[in-house]
Amino acid sequence: MSSASASPISVRQFEARDETAWNEFVRSHPEGTFFHLAQWREVIRRAFGHRVHYLLAERAGSVCAVLPLAHVKSPLFGNALVSTPFCVYGGIVASDADAREALTQHACDLARRLNVDYLEMRNRRQQHPQWPGKDLYVTFRKEIDADSEKNMLAIPRKQRAMVRKGIQKNLRSELDRTVDRHYEMYSESLRNLGTPVFSRRYLEILLEVFGADCEVRTILHESTAVASVLSFYFRDEVLPYYGGGTSAARAVAGNDFMYWEVMENARQRGTRIFDYGRSKRGTGSFDFKEHWGFEPQPLFYEYFLVKARTLPNLSPTNPRYQRFIRLWQRLPLRVTHFIGPMLAKYLG
Numbered sequence: 417m418s419s420a421s422a423s424p425i426s427v428r429q430f431e432a433r434d435e436t437a438w439n440e441f442v443r444s445h446p447e448g449t450f451f452h453l454a455q456w457r458e459v460i461r462r463a464f465g466h467r468v469h470y471l472l473a474e475r476a477g478s479v480c481a482v483l484p485l486a487h488v489k490s491p492l493f494g495n496a497l498v499s500t501p502f503c504v505y506g507g508i509v510a511s512d513a514d515a516r517e518a519l520t521q522h523a524c525d526l527a528r529r530l531n532v533d534y535l536e537m538r539n540r541r542q543q544h545p546q547w548p549g550k551d552l553y554v555t556f557r558k559e560i561d562a563d564s565e566k567n568m569l570a571i572p573r574k575q576r577a578m579v580r581k582g583i584q585k586n587l588r589s590e591l592d593r594t595v596d597r598h599y600e601m602y603s604e605s606l607r608n609l610g611t612p613v614f615s616r617r618y619l620e621i622l623l624e625v626f627g628a629d630c631e632v633r634t635i636l637h638e639s640t641a642v643a644s645v646l647s648f649y650f651r652d653e654v655l656p657y658y659g660g661g662t663s664a665a666r667a668v669a670g671n672d673f674m675y676w677e678v679m680e681n682a683r684q685r686g687t688r689i690f691d692y693g694r695s696k697r698g699t700g701s702f703d704f705k706e707h708w709g710f711e712p713q714p715l716f717y718e719y720f721l722v723k724a725r726t727l728p729n730l731s732p733t734n735p736r737y738q739r740f741i742r743l744w745q746r747l748p749l750r751v752t753h754f755i756g757p758m759l760a761k762y763l764g
Contacts, residue, residue, distance in 0.1 A: 423475045423476040424475070425473050425474070425475050425480065425481075425514060425515055425518045426473070426474050426475075427471060427472070427473045427474075427518055427519060427522045428471075428472055428474070429469065429470065429471065429472070430454065430457065430470035430471070430472050434454070434472055434479075435454045435455075437478075437479050438454045438470075438472065438479065438482055439453055439454055440479075441479040441482060441509070442454075442482060442509060443651060445509050445511070447509050447540065447541070448509050449505040449540070449650065450505075450629075450648050450650035450653070450655060451484075451500050451503035451504065451505045451506055452482060452484060452500075452505070452506070452509055453650075454470065454484075455625045455626060456484060456500060456503065457470050457484065458621075458625055459502075459618075459621055459622060459625050460486050460500075460501065460502065462621050463614075463615065463617060463618040463621045463761075464501075464502075464618070464761040464764075465761070466486045466487055466488055466489075466501070466761075467486070467487040468484075468485065468486045468487070469485040469486070469487065469497070469526060470482070470483070470484050470485065471483040471484075471485065471519055471522055471523065471526075473510070473515045473518050473519050473522075475515065480510065480511045480512065480515040481508060481509065481510035481511060481515035481516060481518065481519045482508070482509050482510075482519075483499060483507070483508045483509075483519045483522075483523055484499055484500045484506060485497055485498065485499050485500070485523065485526070486498055486499075486500060486501050486764075487530060487532070488501050488762055488764060489532075490762035492759075492762065493730055493762045493763065494533045494534075494724075494728060494730075495530075495531075495532045495533045495723075496532055496533055496534055496535070496536055496728070497523070497526065497527045497530060497532045497534075497535045497536070498535075498536045498538075498764070499523075499536065499537045499538060500538065501764030502614075502764035503538065503764075504538065504553075504555065504693050504694040504715070505538055505539070505540055505555075505715075506537060506538035506539070507537040507538055507539035507540075507543055507718075508520065508523075508537070508543060516543070520544070523535055523537075523720075524720050527720060527722050528722055531722070531723065532722050532723065533721075533722060533723045533724040533728070534719050534720060534721050534722055534723075534724045534727075534728060535719065535720040535722065536717060536718070536719055536728075537717070537718050537719075537720075538715065538717050539715070539716040539717070539718060540555065540713075540715060540716070541716060542716040542718070543716065543718065544718045544720070547718040547719055547720055548718070548719050548721070548727055549716055549717055549718045549719065550717045550719075550727060551697075551714065552696055552697065552717070553694045553695070553696060553697075553714075553715040553717060554694065554695060554697060554702070554712035554713055554714055554715060555691070555692070555693065555694050555695075555712070555713050555715055556691070556692035556693070556695070556705040556706075556708075556710035556711070556712060556713070557689055557690070557691045557692070557710070557713060558689070558690050558692075558709070558710050558711075559688055559689060559690075560654075560679060560682060560683050560687055560688055560689065560690050561683070562683065564680060564683060567679060567680075567683065568676075570709055571708055571709055572707060572708070572709050574707065575672065575707045575708050575709070578669040578672040578673075579669065579672050579673060579676045581668070581669040581672070581673075582635075582668060582669040582670065582672055582673025582676070583673065585637060585668040585669070585673075586637075586638075587635055587636065587637055587642075587668060587669075587670060587673045588635070588636055589633050589634065589635050589636070589674070589677040589681075590633070590634050590636060591631055591632065591633055591634075592632040592633070592634050592644070593632075594620075594623075594632075595616060595619040595620055595623065595632055595646070597632075597634050597641045597644055598619065598632045598634060598644035598645075598646060598658075598660075599616045599619060601634075601641065601642075601643060601644045601660045601661055601662055602619075602644065602646075602658055602659070602660035603660070603749060603752060603753060603756070604660060604662060604749055605659075605660030605661060606660065606752075606756075607744065607745065607747065607749055607752045608745060609741075609745075610740070610741030610742065610744040610745045611741075611744070612744070612752065612755070612756035612757070612759040612760040612763065613752055613753065613756040613757065613760060614756070614757055614760045614761075615756075615757035615760075615761075616753075618757075619646060619658065622646065626648065628649075629648060629649045629650065630646065630647070630648055630649075631646070631647055631649070632644060632645070632646050632647075633645055633647065633674070633677060633678060633681070635661075635665070635670050635673060635674045635677065637664065637668045637670065640664065641662075642661055642662050642664050642665040642668060642670040643659070643660065643661030643662070643665045643670040643671050643673075643674045644659065644660065644661070644674070645657075645658065645659035645660075645674055645675070645678060646658040646659070647678055649682075649685075649687070652686070652687055652688040652689055653687065653688070653689040653690075653691050654678060654679075654682035654685075654687045654689070654690055654691065655691040655693060656675060656678045656690075656692070656693070657693060659671070659674065659675075661674070675692075675708070678690075692705045692708070692710055694715060695712075697712075730763060
């Protein structure tokens with residue numbers, strides 16, 4: 417055993433001076449993701465007002481594990497400690513099993529002290545097999561080839577025809593420096609799905625905090641914007657994260673062309689991985705990504721129950737929300753802009 421691994425592990429709360437070391441650890445670790453970056457701490461605090469508890473484990477003065485956590489408390493949707501809300505991935509990133517166990521114990525103790533209903537960790541691989549979990553979400557990740565034509569041919573025939581349709585319709589993309597056009601189309605798409613939209617300010621904060629690692633790409637047909645997506649860049653990955661389109665996008669294959677444009681521009685930047693994000697099994701989003709030739713990979717959302725006796729179910733697929741969804745779909749868009757953020761801040 418090395419002297420480093422034999423050294424005791426200490427766990428403490430993140431401090432501002434830790435940001436560089438935290439992010440270097442996340443970027444260098446194969447299980448680190450964009451959603452583990454320390455900047456999310458600022459985003460969650462500024463955009464939603466939730467208390468954050470970013471935990472850092474050290475051994476011999478060096479970072480050996482990190483765990484981003486946020487406390488989301490609502491009279492409607494419950495009281496939870498989550499890693500990480502508004503993010504598809506989370507959980508502990510650790511250099512070894514001892515460091516992982518130290519952060520697990522600290523997180524469970526914190527959940528008890530906060531008297532939450534449950535602690536939720538959103539892992540890309542199973543970390544706590546003894547905890548109850550959900551087999552609801554999957555992620556879709558695929559390599560981007562350096563050759564554009566190979567990427568096109570890797571898309572199954574029917575979906576490839578939709579991308580080519582967008583090209584034939586002379587669609588083009590522009591990078592936006594604000595979220596104005598994007599928010600209008602994104603919020604319309606969520607309204608049509610019956611889902612409350614985030615505040616415009618949240619998306620503005622993402623652009624401010626992540627800078628060049630966050631971009632908004634808008635698709636135009638002639639001079640009319642028909643679709644837009646906000647994407648993240650991390651290491652050699654691109655993550656198109658918040659996307660939406662108008663009803664006019666369907667006629668010109670605007671959404672299909674949009675994701676092709678993201679892939680093409682990422683390829684030109686030397687990006688190797690296209691991360692389509694998570695989807696629920698049995699949904700249109702799941703089918704759309706499969707039609708692009710992506711294979712679903714399971715996500716492991718694991719729960720340490722404190723006050724709760726059963727797993728939470730805040731998914732739109734929950735039958736208890738169907739009446740609300742149908743009502744939301746009929747609301748004027750401006751009304752959803754006003755009410756939506758007050759609900760969405762608890763539905764991360």
